[in-house]
Amino acid sequence: MRRLIYLLPLLLFVGVGVAFLRGFDRDPRDIPSALIDKPAPEFALPPLPGHKEGLSNATLKGDVTLVNVFASWCIPCKAEHPIITRLAREQGVTVRGINHKDKAEDAIAWLNRNGDPYASIGVDLDGRVSIDWGVYGVPETFLLDRQGRIRFKHVGPLTPQVVEEQILPMVKHLRSAS
Amino acid sequence: MRALLLAALLALTPVAASAVQPDEVLKDPALEGRAREISKDLRCLVCQNQSIDDSNAPLARDLRVLVRERLTAGDSNQQVLSFVTDRYGDYVLLRPPFKATTLFLWIGPFVILAIGGVATALYLRGRKGAAVAAGGDTAPLTEDERRRLDALLRKDKA
Numbered sequence: 512m513r514r515l516i517y518l519l520p521l522l523l524f525v526g527v528g529v530a531f532l533r534g535f536d537r538d539p540r541d542i543p544s545a546l547i548d549k550p551a552p553e554f555a556l557p558p559l560p561g562h563k564e565g566l567s568n569a570t571l572k573g574d575v576t577l578v579n580v581f582a583s584w585c586i587p588c589k590a591e592h593p594i595i596t597r598l599a600r601e602q603g604v605t606v607r608g609i610n611h612k613d614k615a616e617d618a619i620a621w622l623n624r625n626g627d628p629y630a631s632i633g634v635d636l637d638g639r640v641s642i643d644w645g646v647y648g649v650p651e652t653f654l655l656d657r658q659g660r661i662r663f664k665h666v667g668p669l670t671p672q673v674v675e676e677q678i679l680p681m682v683k684h685l686r687s688a689s
Numbered sequence: 690m691r692a693l694l695l696a697a698l699l700a701l702t703p704v705a706a707s708a709v710q711p712d713e714v715l716k717d718p719a720l721e722g723r724a725r726e727i728s729k730d731l732r733c734l735v736c737q738n739q740s741i742d743d744s745n746a747p748l749a750r751d752l753r754v755l756v757r758e759r760l761t762a763g764d765s766n767q768q769v770l771s772f773v774t775d776r777y778g779d780y781v782l783l784r785p786p787f788k789a790t791t792l793f794l795w796i797g798p799f800v801i802l803a804i805g806g807v808a809t810a811l812y813l814r815g816r817k818g819a820a821v822a823a824g825g826d827t828a829p830l831t832e833d834e835r836r837r838l839d840a841l842l843r844k845d846k847a
Contacts, residue, residue: 542734545778552776612747638751645776647734647748 544645544664551578551659552643556633560615566607566633571659575685577606577678578653579629580641582613583621585649591668592625595652598674599628604682608632611641611649654678656685708745708753715757724757727769731756732781740783 546552555567564570571578579595581588599606608629610618615634622629635641644653647666654663663681665673707725715721728742735746741753752773759769773781785791830838 539737542780543778545774545776638748639755642748642751642755643776645778647777 541666542647544661546645546661547664549661551653551655551661552640554633554640554643556609556635556640559610559618559632559634561619562632564631566609566631568659570607570631571655573657574605575657575682576655576659577604577682578609578644578655579606580609580611580644580646580649580651582611582649583617584613585611587668588650589625591650591670592628594669594671594674596626596628598678599630602679602682604678605630609641609644609646610634611646612636612638652678654681654685656688707742708749709742710750713750713753713757715761720757720760723766724753724760727756727760727766728753730770730783731773732783734777734781 551568551571553568556565558565566578577595577598581592595606598604606628608631610632612635618632618634633640638646644651645664650668652665652669653661656662662685663677665677669678709725709728715724725742729740731741731752733739733741733744733746733749733752735748736744739749741749741756756769756773759772764772770782779786779791785794787795
């Protein structure tokens with residue numbers, strides 16, 4: 512029994528080692544959002560020139576909505592764009608955009624070139640509304656329920672894996688729940 | 690040569706440069722001082738290990754301007770900090786708050802120190818107890834041992 516005490520340092524070392532090893536798998540950039548399960552912040556953003564509808568709290572109620580923060584200068588946004596387009600066109604998810612710190616003509620040219628899957632886009636020129644949403648790195652994507660509450664957030668470009676494993680099940684759940 | 694060395698040393702001196710741009714600075718020095726103080730406690734989420742006061746990232750600049758706006762609007766330091774944590778969570782605070790979820794973080798080191806202290810005390814007491822039980826360490830010297838010790842000490846002095 513007394514001998515067991517000599518095993519203690521080894522056990523401690525293994526415990527700490529496992530904890531550190533698990534730390535390698537965690538992405539330090541993945542910061543939990545403070546806004547999960549809270550209503551979307553109060554905001555109203557104007558549309559892009561030539562577009563009819565902007566983005567505000569009123570637009571976000573009624574349907575399960577994916578809100579995507581994007582910019583024409585953001586390279587990963589281009590990478591995730593086909594995935595978002597598929598979500599909107601093939602899965603029938605309502606996708607709305609926040610155009611983050613972009614020039615209007617650049618944003619329009621970018622949408623003309625890459626396609627526009629957004630039901631509507633709000634222009635956040637100074638990034639102030641993005642701060643209210645807790646955005647710290649474009650692209651970021653939020654999923655909102657019918658009451659306009661934020662239920663899920665993804666930082667960085669969407670991948671097919673995130674869509675399959677997290678977003679689509681969540682959309683299904685939120686649609687059936689309310 | 691000395692001048693050269695001095696110049697090299699000066700060039701290598703780390704300068705605590707803040708990223709605050711002249712156009713961000715508030716006119717009221719008291720408010721600006723509070724803004725600087727708050728900015729030093731807020732993490733820049735883009736670079737993560739810099740405060741927004743140190744970081745050149747655009748988001749850090751936006752947050753610095755925001756902090757100054759809130760202060761000018763009459764917010765207390767605490768109100769400004771909660772304005773930012775409402776949006777970004779406790780993670781933005783470089784000084785983690787003391788609450789249930791961070792209890793282990795704050796108390797942990799002291800708990801471990803206490804465990805170590807108790808373990809050491811127990812171990813030392815156990816050793817002393819064992820020595821007394823053996824009787825060896827505390828028994829008086831015999832006449833023979835005393836003579837040998839004196840001889841050794843004399844030899845040492847000479």
